[in-house]
Amino acid sequence: MIKRIGIDIGGHTVSAGELLSDGGSPLPAALATVSTPQERDMTSLLSVVRDQVLQRVPRGSRCFVGVGVPGFVNRERSVILRLTNFRGCDGIPAALMISEDLRSHGVYADVRMENDANCAALGEHICGTARGMKDFVVMTLGTGIGAGLVANGRLIPGAHGMAGECGHLAVCSEDLYHSCMCGGAGHLEEAASAGWLEKKALENGLPADFRAIWEMRRQNDAAKAITEESLNAVARGISSICVTLDPEAVILSGGMSRAAGIAEELRARVMKYLPLPMRSVFKLLLSELGSSAAVAGAAALDDSL
Ligand SMILES: [Zn+2]
Known part of the structure; x- marks a missing residue:
């Protein structure tokens, strides 16, 4: 089974972890939190996502990377429409850019993007307050x-x-x-x-x-x-x-x-x-x-x- 990495990009912090299945109940493991890069632009976002993935996935392997972003994304979850607290990210096909950036560093990732609050809702449903x-x-x-x-x-x-x-x-x-x-x-x-x-x-x-x-x-x-x-x-x-x-x-x-x-x-x-x-x-x-x-x-x- 390929690794499933979740990365939540926040205004102040970026959190990342790997989804593990613990007796049927998926739990995020090895959660790490780092400061959001001060530049708050696409280059720094690519860099922080790459760092978190490369810490967890060996080069030459495949993985799934889900990225939560604090703003509007399009219906297909491929393009950032508006990130209010970031610069120069609007209209960017971020999922494809992250995938290509990781590939250039030897990791083959299927990347999906989603609004961060939607990610939180999914997480609460899987293993938190909204179970059931x-x-x-x-x-x-x-x-x-x-x-x-x-x-x-x-x-x-x-x-x-x-x-x-x-x-x-x-x-x-x-x-x-x-x-x-x-x-x-x-x-x-x-x-x-x-x-x-x-x-x-x-x-x-x-x-x-x-x-x-x-x-x-x-x-x-x-x-x-x-x-x-x-x-x-x-x-x-x-x-x-x-x-x-x-x-x-x-x-x-x-x-x-x-x-x-x-x-x-x-x-x-x-x-x-x-x-x-x-x-x-x-x-x-x-x-x-x-x-x-x-x-x-x-x-x-x-x-x-
Ligand atoms: Zn508003």
């Missing part, structure tokens, strides 16, 4: 905000491959109008992500660190106001997703989801927005796998939902 679920949403809360949507046991790609880009739900009113890096405006990601929280913190003389802002929110009025705005926007996003899909559960993943008490804070706020019949069945859960979910999902892209 047919209708669920994994929402990634980090530098950016994304979601993977699974309905009736199938990942929803959408007509153009862009379904589930929930960081770009237009949840902000005109007085909180933000320009989003995607080119749109009023979007959740620009009003609630860790990236936004850290930017607002700097403007208010606070440390540009999400965990620090979160810990300060009960003692510091500015930290409280910033976190409140973020939580309310995320809650509006979750409520809108629930009304659209009626999932069995919404599973929170990503760096922000690991802040103590965030699920409870969000649950109370989502209730306010949900229609009455949905409140008794609403389930907000935390990822069991953390950052390894997207790695597991990426490595399983050759056999996905």
Whole structure:
């Protein structure tokens, strides 16, 4: 059996691992995390993927490489349409470029690409919180905000491959109008992500660190106001997703989801927005796998939902 490598490209870190079958339950193994190259361009992405693959696969052999990217990819999962936090990657046939780059280094890889939140949803379904679920949403809360949507046991790609880009739900009113890096405006990601929280913190003389802002929110009025705005926007996003899909559960993943008490804070706020019949069945859960979910999902892209 050929090795199956999963690589999750994040705004701050790149995680990689190999999918192993442990008595029938696939688990990501030898998970490694390195910093995302500062250049954040295609050349550095090729380099970081190559490094991770060559550490695990001997030259001259075949493997499968699944790559999760934080942005829009086309329906065929071959071309990056928009990576908001990277430069010069839009319109690039990245799967083919990665495959050719690896071949030039002696590794014959079948490469598939997928949105990172979709990878996280696949990973949670294979070996995490969503095991056994047919209708669920994994929402990634980090530098950016994304979601993977699974309905009736199938990942929803959408007509153009862009379904589930929930960081770009237009949840902000005109007085909180933000320009989003995607080119749109009023979007959740620009009003609630860790990236936004850290930017607002700097403007208010606070440390540009999400965990620090979160810990300060009960003692510091500015930290409280910033976190409140973020939580309310995320809650509006979750409520809108629930009304659209009626999932069995919404599973929170990503760096922000690991802040103590965030699920409870969000649950109370989502209730306010949900229609009455949905409140008794609403389930907000935390990822069991953390950052390894997207790695597991990426490595399983050759056999996905
Ligand atoms: Zn946007």
